[in-house]
Amino acid sequence: MSDASAPRLRLLGPAEVRELAAAFDIRPTKQRGQNFVIDANTVRRIVRESGVREGETVIEVGPGLGSLTLALLEAGADVTAIEIDPALAEALPGTIARFAPDAADRVRVVPADAMRVTEIPGPAPTGLVANLPYNVSVPVLLHLMALLPSLEHGLVMVQSEVADRLAAKPGSKVYGVPSAKAAWFADVRRAGAIGRNVFWPAPNVDSGLVAWTRREPPTTKVSRERVFAVIDAAFAHRRKALRGALRALAGSAEAASAALEAAGVEPMARGESLDIDAFVRIAEALDGQVDGQVDGQVDGPADGPVSA
Known part of the structure; x- marks a missing residue:
């Protein structure tokens, strides 16, 4: 989106992320896999690699403090953000109003567990872009692929080893259940690596990007x-x-x-x-x-x- 159409949109940096966390009394927890991205170039790269189009409705899982949400808005997307943490879900609209006031009407927050959600309000999403919690990344991705046949493409950030498994082809040493099940829904590929220093707090593992494009499932009468x-x-x-x-x-x-x-x-x-x-x-x-x-x-x- 051009500067003329989003003149007051600002992305989050390290200072803004820590300020928001302090203001909302947010303490990242390992239990929910919360590692907030603090680098604007990284979220812009994720959005660019995802192929999100202006005007597209995109699902984001675990928006956290809003770093990636703002980058999706900057690209012109409408965002449906699914957030399990009640404090973060409540805080996100205010953050968007502050950092992207002209785009506030393009965000809807769904306070829910993405692994258990059974319907998504609003327009049918065609994209999925997310920094997925590492401990539940594969089941969340597979659940949403199954739940939302409208999804055409996506890009998720996951633990590097998980990214390898999702994108693995038959015969690979890391090919397994995630690889085979993801292939039912989509063509999957690795789309790059992400360093640890772009997160707060920094995780103890490396991260990887996985891109996918929906394909028709195999033709069969078997479920x-x-x-x-x-x-x-x-x-x-x-x-x-x-x-x-x-x-x-x-x-x-x-x-x-x-x-x-x-x-x-x-x-x-x-x-x-x-x-x-x-x-x-x-x-x-x-x-x-x-x-x-x-x-x-x-x-x-x-x-x-x-x-x-």
């Missing part, structure tokens, strides 16, 4: 919950061949082998070698050979949170 149960089982014991890993789902190792062969997968292969389409084929093969006894084992509630 997402059933496919995800196969993924969970495949990675429950990383060193175990799929024949043994899927034994409980299939009812026996022999039945698991039969399903794997029907899906075109070598029974002695391991989960880390399979892409999302292979997991779908296995779920379909299992679905074709098991009775209702297995339904209770693999199906979760269709509208429940997506586990990581």
Whole structure:
């Protein structure tokens, strides 16, 4: 957005972040993974890498004191901010009114747990941009991807190792449950690294950016919950061949082998070698050979949170 259309918008720096925290008696807690970004160049970079467009409705999870929120407003986005901390949720509108008075009507605050929210008020969001709490980053991301089919793209900042896992491809040493489940919803890639010194307080781990673009899920009559149960089982014991890993789902190792062969997968292969389409084929093969006894084992509630 040009200076002419947002003449009074200011981003937060270290002094402003600490001042706001003191004014609202906010003390960052490890329990909620609160590390506030204090560098304006970093939040501008996040917004630039996210590809947010002017006029787009964007979901932000954990806005904290508003550093990234202000950068999204600067780019011309409308922001729906989901904040679990009641004190931070209450404080955010005042911060926006102070630092971006002309953009205050483009922010709505949802005081809720992003991992448990079941509906989002306002226009359907097409973007997701967030500095996600490290301890719940994967389940929050997967839950929102499942909840909001309107989302077209996003960029999240997470712990560096988690970023590697989310963006990993089959065959990688870090490919696992997050990689496979995220691939159901989107094409995922690493989008850079973030240093520790841009946060207050500085975390004990490095951070990474993960960008994703929505893609159509695999075409199948098998539910997402059933496919995800196969993924969970495949990675429950990383060193175990799929024949043994899927034994409980299939009812026996022999039945698991039969399903794997029907899906075109070598029974002695391991989960880390399979892409999302292979997991779908296995779920379909299992679905074709098991009775209702297995339904209770693999199906979760269709509208429940997506586990990581």
